[in-house]
Amino acid sequence: MITYELLMLLRSVPKPELKTILKRTANAIFDKGGFIRKLENLGTREMPYKTSAHGVVYDRASYFLYEFNVPPSSIDKLFDEYGRDIDIIRRRIYKKKEAETFECTLHDELQPPPYRKNVQDLIAEARKLDKPKFKYNTGLDYYPFQK
Template identity: 75%
Template sequence: MITYELMLLLRIMPKPELVSTLKRTAESIYNKGGIIRKIENLGTKDMPYKTSVHGVVYNKASYYLMEFNVPPSSLHDILDEYGRDIDIIRRRIYKKAEPEYQECTLHEELQPAPYRKNVQELITQARKLDKPKFQYNTGLDYYPFQK
């Protein structure tokens, strides 16, 4: 199954109500055949702009991030269910990107700048753009009749 991330913005409420809301959201994922990998509390913050949901205007919210696996066919049902929940201000589901492997280049980066491979490539590109100097066997490095 594909791993997804669910970003939840919940209204500010007491801890017992918050726990019951998170249990409800988790149970809906379980009921659709999903597995929750991680739940992360990102804290209570001001929202970037006011949001009106279910007839109430919110400017602060509790931010939560869930990682879960679920069949792609049930994503629409989950979003629809969360849209009807009055405790959820905003919800977004993203496909989790796989981390790209990057090899370590520390030994190359510790070298002085002129010895690095990427700096040498930049120098060769810059030399290609240099204008050729004028030569008519006059000893001048410019054309004297052109302004």
């Protein structure tokens, strides 16, 4: 299954109510055949701008991030279910990108730029784009392309 991230902005409520909201949202994932890998509390703070949801204007929210696996066919159902929940101000579901692996050595980084492999590749690529220049001592005593 594909790993997804769910970012939710919840109403600012006391901890016991917050606990029931989180259980309800987690059970929705379990009901769709998924499982949760990680739940992260990003804290309660002011929102960057006022947001209206379910007829109420909010300027403060609790931010939570779920990392979960679920079949792709049930993502729309989850998004719709969370959209009808009056405790959720905003919700976004993203497909989690796998971290790209790269190799970096200290020796390459400490070299001056002209000696680095990636800089040499860029210079070689730029030289391919150079236009051919007129060579003056080729037997012609004038530039043939000038009017």
